[in-house]
Amino acid sequence: MENTQDRPLPRIILLLSGKRKCGKDFLADALLKRLGTEEAQIIRISEPIKRHWADWMKLDLGELLGDGAYKERYRKEMIEWSDARRQEDYGVFCRAACTTIDRPICIVSDIRRKTDVRYFREMFGPERIRTVRIEASEAIRAERGWRFQTGVDDVQSECDLDDYGSWDLLMRNEHADGVEGLLERLRKLVSS
Numbered sequence: 001m002e003n004t005q006d007r008p009l010p011r012i013i014l015l016l017s018g019k020r021k022c023g024k025d026f027l028a029d030a031l032l033k034r035l036g037t038e039e040a041q042i043i044r045i046s047e048p049i050k051r052h053w054a055d056w057m058k059l060d061l062g063e064l065l066g067d068g069a070y071k072e073r074y075r076k077e078m079i080e081w082s083d084a085r086r087q088e089d090y091g092v093f094c095r096a097a098c099t100t101i102d103r104p105i106c107i108v109s110d111i112r113r114k115t116d117v118r119y120f121r122e123m124f125g126p127e128r129i130r131t132v133r134i135e136a137s138e139a140i141r142a143e144r145g146w147r148f149q150t151g152v153d154d155v156q157s158e159c160d161l162d163d164y165g166s167w168d169l170l171m172r173n174e175h176a177d178g179v180e181g182l183l184e185r186l187r188k189l190v191s192s
C-alpha cells in the first residue's frame, strides 16, 4: 500500500455513490452528526475541482459547494474540464481531496467513477474501504430539484458506477421517516 501522507491512515474510508439528488450530502451530513466531528469527517472529490473553477472564473466558492441552483449552472463545464484533467491523471482530484484527511473515519460523499474507487483502494488498502450506493426514484429526485440535463446525466460522471457490482451496502433514500434506519445501517458498516 502506498501511503504518501505523514498522518496516520484513517480506520475507515466510506465511499458514497448515487445519482444526482439521491441524497449523498444529506446522508453524509446526518451520519457525521451521529458519529461526531472528533471521530469522523466528510471530504468531497468535487471540492478541489470547484475551488480551482471558482478561482479561475472568479466565482463564489461557497455557493458552488452548496446544494443550491448555482452549482448546476457550471456543472456541465466543470465535468468537461475535470474529465480532461483526469485523462492525464485519474487520481488528480482524489489526491487533492485526501490532503485534509485527519480523522479515523473519512466519509467521501461524491464517488462518481470506477477510478475513484480504484484510487481509494490503492491508496488506503481495500480492507479500509466501504462502498455504499444510494438510490432514489426519478420522481423523488425531481421533487428535490433534479431535472435531466444532457451532457450531465448521460455522461461518465453520472453513469460510470451504474454497473459496479460490488457495493457493501445498497440503500434507498426516499422517505424522510426512513432516515434513522439508513443511518443505523451506515453506522454498523463503519463499525465493522
Ligand SMILES: Nc1ncnc2c1ncn2[C@@H]1O[C@H](COP(=O)(O)OP(=O)(O)OP(=O)(O)O)[C@@H](O)[C@H]1O
Pocket (backbone or CB within 6 Å): 018, 019, 020, 021, 022, 023, 024, 025, 026, 027, 067, 144, 173, 174, 175, 176, 179
Ligand atoms: N431522506 C431525505 N429527507 C429529506 N430531504 C432529503 C432526504 N434526502 C435528501 N434530501 C434533500 O434533497 C436535496 C438533495 O440532496 P443532496 O444534496 O444530499 O443530494 P446529492 O446526492 O448530494 O446531490 P448532488 O449529486 O446533486 O450533489 C437536499 O435539499 C436534501 O436536503
